[in-house]
Amino acid sequence: MSRPRLSKAFIKRCQQVTAKRPRTVIEHILKHGFITTQELKDTYGYNHPPRAARDVKENGIPIEMFQVEGGAGRKVAAYRFGDPSRARFGKVAGRTAFTKELKHALLQTRGPKCAIYLETFLERDLQIDHRVPFEVAGDDATHAQNPDDFMLLCGSANRAKSWSCEHCANWQERKDPAICRACYWAYPENYNHIAMRPIRRMDLMWTGDEVAVYDRLKKKSAELQQDMPAFVKKIIEKNL
Numbered sequence: 434m435s436r437p438r439l440s441k442a443f444i445k446r447c448q449q450v451t452a453k454r455p456r457t458v459i460e461h462i463l464k465h466g467f468i469t470t471q472e473l474k475d476t477y478g479y480n481h482p483p484r485a486a487r488d489v490k491e492n493g494i495p496i497e498m499f500q501v502e503g504g505a506g507r508k509v510a511a512y513r514f515g516d517p518s519r520a521r522f523g524k525v526a527g528r529t530a531f532t533k534e535l536k537h538a539l540l541q542t543r544g545p546k547c548a549i550y551l552e553t554f555l556e557r558d559l560q561i562d563h564r565v566p567f568e569v570a571g572d573d574a575t576h577a578q579n580p581d582d583f584m585l586l587c588g589s590a591n592r593a594k595s596w597s598c599e600h601c602a603n604w605q606e607r608k609d610p611a612i613c614r615a616c617y618w619a620y621p622e623n624y625n626h627i628a629m630r631p632i633r634r635m636d637l638m639w640t641g642d643e644v645a646v647y648d649r650l651k652k653k654s655a656e657l658q659q660d661m662p663a664f665v666k667k668i669i670e671k672n673l
Contacts, residue, residue: 443517447494454479455488458496458512467513471503486512487595491567493521531561531578538580549590549621550638559585564619566598570610584619590636594618601628637665 447459457477461468470482479485489496495515503509536556545556561583563570586594598604603612617624617634627634639647654664 439514439517443520446520450489450492450494452488452492454485455492455494458485458489459494462513467499467501467511469501469503469509469511471509482510482512483595495519531583535578535580535583536561536585539583539585542580543585546585547587547590548584549586549594549618549636552587552638552640554587558587560588560591562586562591562594565610565613566604568598568604569608569613593636597628603629 444463447463450456450459457479458468458473461472473479473482473485477485486496486498489512495517496512497515498510498512500508501511536559539561540556540559544553545559546553547559562585564582564584598618601616603609612629613619615625616629617627626632650665651661654661657664659667
């Protein structure tokens with residue numbers, strides 16, 4: 434596999450990344466041309482490879498995913514540098530670390546709740562996330578972190594947001610924070626689009642004693658040979 438031509442300036446900026454996880458990915462790609470998800474897990478112990486690749490992106494370095502032959506002739510995902518001309522060194526040059534004070538402020542004002550599911554979680558299971566993706570707006574290291582610019586998400590919601598944002602044209606091309614601020618993933622309580630699509634969304638989670646209600650819904654929808662979302666929508670529409 435031929436490797437892309439990388440300028441000395443691009444390589445130098447890549448080598449200036451000091452955080453351990455993105456630096457590990459960068460050094461491996463510089464040496465071998467790409468890194469597989471299996472190598473990230475088995476060699477470096479990163480059980481969530483997309484997060485490691487995203488760390489590189491957050492330093493303004495373009496990364497793309499593709500497939501290579503893995504063990505037993507199966508395909509595995511791998512990451513390599515994308516188009517060097519799309520590097521965004523500068524404002525997006527490594528996110529500012531989240532502080533304990535920031536998480537405390539978010540917990541004080543909003544409680545230990547996921548901003549998407551609106552369910553209570555253990556504090557350790559909630560992750561701080563930028564309302565407007567870091568890759569779009571970056572961080573302003575000259576100012577204190579404003580809690581209004583962040584949200585608390587459970588792991589499931591954070592992964593769903595990441596996938597949707599990364600497949601949005603605004604993330605990939607336009608980089609307009611105003612578009613993000615009108616998106617469900619930034620302000621689920623007040624939005625007019627989801628990743629630039631004119632749709633509406635509600636994320637529901639059943640916990641504790643509510644699980645029995647979910648099981649009844651699932652059983653009833655199966656008896657009626659309906660998908661769960663369609664069945665729940667009909668119940669809501671009937672009772673409005």
